[in-house]
Amino acid sequence: MNKRFEGQVAIITGGARGIGEGIGERIAREGGTVVLFDVLADDLQKATETFYNQGLKVGTMRVDITDDKGVKAAIDEVVEQHGRLDIMVNCAGVAGPNAIKITDYSYEDFKKVVDINLNGSFLMTKFSIPHMLKNNYGRILLIASIGGKEGNPGMSGYAASKSGVMGLVKGIGKEYAQTGITVNGLAPAVIATPMNLDTHPDTMAYMTSKIPMGRLGTIEETAAISTWIVSKEASFNTAFVFDLSGGRATY
Ligand SMILES: NC(=O)c1ccc[n+]([C@@H]2O[C@H](COP(=O)([O-])OP(=O)(O)OC[C@H]3O[C@@H](n4cnc5c(N)ncnc54)[C@H](O)[C@@H]3O)[C@@H](O)[C@H]2O)c1
Numbered sequence: 001m002n003k004r005f006e007g008q009v010a011i012i013t014g015g016a017r018g019i020g021e022g023i024g025e026r027i028a029r030e031g032g033t034v035v036l037f038d039v040l041a042d043d044l045q046k047a048t049e050t051f052y053n054q055g056l057k058v059g060t061m062r063v064d065i066t067d068d069k070g071v072k073a074a075i076d077e078v079v080e081q082h083g084r085l086d087i088m089v090n091c092a093g094v095a096g097p098n099a100i101k102i103t104d105y106s107y108e109d110f111k112k113v114v115d116i117n118l119n120g121s122f123l124m125t126k127f128s129i130p131h132m133l134k135n136n137y138g139r140i141l142l143i144a145s146i147g148g149k150e151g152n153p154g155m156s157g158y159a160a161s162k163s164g165v166m167g168l169v170k171g172i173g174k175e176y177a178q179t180g181i182t183v184n185g186l187a188p189a190v191i192a193t194p195m196n197l198d199t200h201p202d203t204m205a206y207m208t209s210k211i212p213m214g215r216l217g218t219i220e221e222t223a224a225i226s227t228w229i230v231s232k233e234a235s236f237n238t239a240f241v242f243d244l245s246g247g248r249a250t251y
Pocket residue numbers: 013014015016017018019020037038039040043063064065066090091092093094095116120143144145146187188189190191192193194195196
């Protein structure tokens with residue numbers, strides 16, 4: 001296995017399970033020091049065991065990415081402990097209500113989904129960049145969704161929040177384009193993870209039927225493209241939202 005991330009420090013939010021855990025594991029296998037942020041204490045513990053069983057070291061912190069003071073303190077602590085920050089991948093996210101029309105979608109739920117998916121992405125990026133600027137190097141990846149590009153019906157909060165994440169990527173990427181920091185996004189179609197266990201079967205059937213390859217993506221496929229985006233090799237890509245959709249997105 002390559003050692004693309006030797007000597008580098010990465011924070012992965014939503015790292016206790018699913019896509020975040022998969023990306024974190026691959027970075028650690030390739031030599032990086034990885035710290036997983038999540039709100040799920042039990043899953044963080046399980047993830048730690050998965051890493052240790054493979055001989056990989058990992059740090060975990062209970063962090064709610066919507067808490068601005070907590071986010072800043074946690075990122076500062078990682079840099080204090082490990083001396084630098086090279087990579088920040090924001091995977092923390094929620095699907096929120098689905099298979100319901102906007103008229104039945106509560107404002108409270110809408111605000112909660114936007115707070116985690118969009119405001120959390122803003123905070124994680126805002127407080128990571130100052131540390132990356134110290135070395136004039138950084139790789140930021142915000143996980144958006146095909147739902148933010150095309151809009152899946154029945155999930156207005158999710159679609160709106162993920163479109164917002166794509167706007168963040170495009171704007172902030174340009175703000176830092178003259179530095180060594182890149183800011184990119186990824187817009188996956190459905191990936192087989194615990195997130196989808198709560199998704200209504202009708203919504204799952206709709207989303208899967210839209211994928212020309214006729215199957216869900218895997219965590220390994222998501223980690224493969226994500227780790228390239230946050231590697232040194234990806235040096236002429238910024239402010240871009242990459243595709244991972246089995247042929248669904250052709251733009
Ligand atoms: N699975 C898919 O089909 C799919 C498709 C497109 C995009 N995505 C996006 O990929 C990302 C990862 O999704 P996943 O499928 O691995 O989901 P998941 O539910 O398995 O993992 C998401 C993680 O985020 C954590 N999280 C939620 N709110 C948090 C908060 N406030 N602070 C810190 N952590 C928090 C959860 O505890 C969980 O561990 C999400 O942003 C999701 O929207 C997923």
